[in-house]
Amino acid sequence: MNLRTYFSEQARNPTGVFGRVVMSRIFNLGNAALNDFMKSQLELTEYNHVLDIGCGTGKFLHEISNCINTGKFEGVDISAAMVKIAERMNRKSIIKGDVLITHGDFEKIDYIEHSFDAVCSANTIYFWPDPRRVMEKIYRILKPGGRLFVAFEDKKRIEKRPLDFEIFRTYSEQEVANLMTLSGFSKTGIASMENRSGKIHCCTAEK
Numbered sequence: 001m002n003l004r005t006y007f008s009e010q011a012r013n014p015t016g017v018f019g020r021v022v023m024s025r026i027f028n029l030g031n032a033a034l035n036d037f038m039k040s041q042l043e044l045t046e047y048n049h050v051l052d053i054g055c056g057t058g059k060f061l062h063e064i065s066n067c068i069n070t071g072k073f074e075g076v077d078i079s080a081a082m083v084k085i086a087e088r089m090n091r092k093s094i095i096k097g098d099v100l101i102t103h104g105d106f107e108k109i110d111y112i113e114h115s116f117d118a119v120c121s122a123n124t125i126y127f128w129p130d131p132r133r134v135m136e137k138i139y140r141i142l143k144p145g146g147r148l149f150v151a152f153e154d155k156k157r158i159e160k161r162p163l164d165f166e167i168f169r170t171y172s173e174q175e176v177a178n179l180m181t182l183s184g185f186s187k188t189g190i191a192s193m194e195n196r197s198g199k200i201h202c203c204t205a206e207k
């Protein structure tokens with residue numbers, strides 16, 4: 001396996017020492033701006049039940065669950081290594097019953113329909129085998145009026161990196177917004193900002 005493929009595979013499903021040590025640092029530091037941007041799009045006080053798909057180290061869950069005292073915050077991640085780190089980071093809130101982290105593939109988990117106020121996901125759409133199918137599932141598990149937030153880096157910015165683009169699939173902000181509409185969502189919006197490393201986007205929509 002070449003380096004591009006190895007790194008892309010680790011970003012999709014971190015494993016072993018490399019996953020635990022290197023990828024967790026990359027997620028916490030390299031993804032911080034994107035997660036902060038997604039958080040700024042969420043009007044937090046409005047939500048009681050939030051799901052973070054591909055929660056990685058659980059930093060986003062830790063931050064949002066500490067912003068509001070009410071509500072339940074769930075994360076799901078396919079990587080056992082990430083789930084362990086996320087559980088450690090959210091230990092107190094898990095004990096209190098405010099946070100729940102599930103290990104598994106989002107698409108294979110049976111969530112109760114109409115149960116979430118908001119579903120968020122940062123830096124994960126690249127790995128969804130069929131983004132429309134994933135969004136249709138998100139639509140089913142959101143309550144009426146519930147909101148979807150999908151944050152990702154700009155296509156051009158990612159495509160400059162030495163990655164395996166068969167694993168790391170990129171989308172323009174318009175493509176993501178269109179997928180949301182095709183999946184049944186309305187009130188689709190695109191928020192973008194530019195930082196030192198380039199553009200980032202957060203597409204939002206309502207059930």
Ligand SMILES: C[S@@+](CC[C@H](N)C(=O)[O-])C[C@H]1O[C@@H](n2cnc3c(N)ncnc32)[C@H](O)[C@@H]1O
Nearest residue numbers: 012013027031054056077078079105106122123
């Ligand atoms: C690039 S990381 C982003 C992590 C975190 N959201 C962040 O912004 O730092 C992608 C995460 O999605 C997880 N992931 C990929 N495919 C998944 C799936 N089908 N179901 C659940 N988690 C998945 C990976 O294990 C990884 O932790």
